[in-house]
Amino acid sequence: MDESIKYKRVLLKLSGEALGKDGKGILNYDILKNISAKIKTCINMGVSFAIVVGAGNIWRGSFGKSMDGVRADHMGMIATVINALALQDVLESDAIETRVMTAIEMNQVAEPYIRNKALSHLKKGRVCIFAGGTGSPYFTTDTAAVMRAKEINADIVLLGKNNADGVYSADPNKFPDAKMFDNLNYQHILIDKNLGVMDNTAASYSMDNNIPILVIGIDDTENIIRALKGEKIGTMIKN
Numbered sequence: 449m450d451e452s453i454k455y456k457r458v459l460l461k462l463s464g465e466a467l468g469k470d471g472k473g474i475l476n477y478d479i480l481k482n483i484s485a486k487i488k489t490c491i492n493m494g495v496s497f498a499i500v501v502g503a504g505n506i507w508r509g510s511f512g513k514s515m516d517g518v519r520a521d522h523m524g525m526i527a528t529v530i531n532a533l534a535l536q537d538v539l540e541s542d543a544i545e546t547r548v549m550t551a552i553e554m555n556q557v558a559e560p561y562i563r564n565k566a567l568s569h570l571k572k573g574r575v576c577i578f579a580g581g582t583g584s585p586y587f588t589t590d591t592a593a594v595m596r597a598k599e600i601n602a603d604i605v606l607l608g609k610n611n612a613d614g615v616y617s618a619d620p621n622k623f624p625d626a627k628m629f630d631n632l633n634y635q636h637i638l639i640d641k642n643l644g645v646m647d648n649t650a651a652s653y654s655m656d657n658n659i660p661i662l663v664i665g666i667d668d669t670e671n672i673i674r675a676l677k678g679e680k681i682g683t684m685i686k687n
Contacts, residue, residue, distance in 0.1 A: 450493035450494055452493070452677050453490075453493050453494060453495060453676050453677060454676060454677060454678035455495070455603040455604050455675075455676050455678075456494070456495065456496060456603055457495070457496040457497075457498075457570065457600065457601060457602045457603050458490075458495060458496070458497060458498070458602055458603060458604055458605075458606055458676060459498045459499070459500060459593060459596060459597040459600065459602040459604075459605050459606070460487075460497070460498070460499045460500075460605075460606045460608060460672065461499075461500045461502075461589070461590065461593040461605060461606065461607050461608060462483070462499060462500070462501050462502065462531075462535075462608050462666065463502040463504055463589075463608065463609070463610065464501065464502040464503040464504035464505035464506060464527070464528070464531055465502075465504045465505055465610055466479070466608055466609070466610040466666045467479060467480065467501070467505055467531055467534075467535070468504075468505030468506075469610050469667075471505075474505045474506050474530075475505065475531070475534050477538065479669075480534065480535060480538040481538055481542075482669040483535075483538075483666075483669050483672070484535075484538045484539050484541075484542045484544065485542065485669070486669045486670065486672040486673055487499075487539065487544065487575065487672070488539075488542050488543075488544055489673055490672065490673060490676055491544065491573065491575070493676075495676060496570045496571075496573075497570075497575045497576075498566070498570065498575065498576040498577075498578065498596065498597075498600055498602065499532075499535065499575065499576070499577045499578065500577075500578045500579075500589055500592055500593040500596055501528050501531040501532050501535060501577065501578075501579060501589070502528060502531070502589040503524050503525075503527035503528040503530070503531055503589070505531070506527035506530060506531070507523050507524045507527040508524065509521060509524060517585065517586070518585040518586075521581075521585035521586060522552075522585065524581070525551070525552055525579075525580045525581045525583070526552075526580075528579045528580055528581060528589065529548070529550055529554065529557065529558065529579045529580060531579070532548045532550075532558070532577045532578075532579035533548060533557070533558070535577055536548050536577055539575060539577075544575055545572075545573065545574045545575070546574060546575045546576070546577060547559055547566075547569045547574050547575075547576050547577070548577045548579055549561040549562075549565070549566060549576055549577070549578055549579070550578075550579045550580040551578070551579070551580035551581055551582055551583030551584075551592070552580045552583050558579065561578060561580070561583075563599050563600070566578075566596075566599070566600055567600060567601075570600060576600075578592065578596050580592075582595060587649060588646070588647050588649070588650060590607075590646040590647060590650040591646075591647065591649045591650040591653065593605055593607070593650070594650050594653050594654045594657070594659050594661070595653065597659055598653075598657050598659060602659075603660075604659075604660050604661070604662055604675075605654075605659060605660070605661045605662070606661075606662055606664055606672065606675055607645070607646070607661050607662065607663045607664070608664060608665075608666035608672075609663060609664065609665055609666060610665070610666055610667055611665075611667065612665060613628070613664065613665030613667075613668075613671070613681070613682060614628045614629065614630075614663050614664070614665070614681075614682045614683035615628065615629050615632060615643055615645050615663050615683040615685070616628050616629070616643075617629070617643075618642070628683065629683050630680070630683060630684070631683065631684050631685075631686075632645075632683060632684070632685045633685065633686065633687055634651050634652075634654060634655035634685065634686075634687060635655075637651040637685060638651050638652065638655075645663060645685070646661075654685070655687060658686075658687055659686075660684065660685070660686040661684075661685040661686070662675050662681075662682050662683070662684050662685070663682050663683040663684075663685065664681055664682035665682070
């Protein structure tokens with residue numbers, strides 16, 4: 449383990465919007481390649497790496513307002529698998545061994561998520577990409593991220609955001625005088641819904657299980673490495 453690394457096992461949460469930003473289609477492969485390069489650097493420094501992907505670039509629950517809610521969420525879960533497979537392809541093109549594991553079974557495409565198998569993959573230096581959310585409707589991929597982080601004994605969750613480099617008092621793209629917070633606790637997240645960091649279920653689970661979350665800007669993928677070195681970036685959320 450490189451002595452400059454502060455966290456030995458990390459779970460990176462990537463939104464679908466981050467994966468598709470400024471792309472001509474649903475995915476921006478330049479962004480995927482940049483993320484892959486930084487993950488490879490982290491692995492070479494001895495970090496055990498897992499990823500949870502969202503699907504906002506393909507499908508959001510709000511798109512299906514007139515649909516049955518369970519069916520709309522199932523569509524979102526399946527969409528995360530598309531992003532996970534795309535990310536796997538880019539990682540493996542950089543000679544990074546990966547496993548996509550899904551919360552809903554699709555054995556011809558990926559492995560089902562089984563905690564012990566995930567731990568075994570991570571121990572062998574493989575990157576685990578967790579798709580399909582929690583496998584149940586009405587839960588966000590943020591909730592899936594903190595749950596998987598607890599299950600794999602991650603030291604920290606990196607919550608990658610696009611168009612922001614942390615948590616602000618207001619949207620910094622609309623309000624130039626918005627203040628960025630260096631540190632927050634989960635009570636702030638639960639009380640102030642305007643912060644828009646994560647849903648209450650994810651925040652409550654993280655608070656109850658003492659899971660630290662560092663919100664970073666993913667527009668500059670170098671932030672992944674900076675975060676793992678413990679540099680002062682983003683917004684740290686913990687009890």
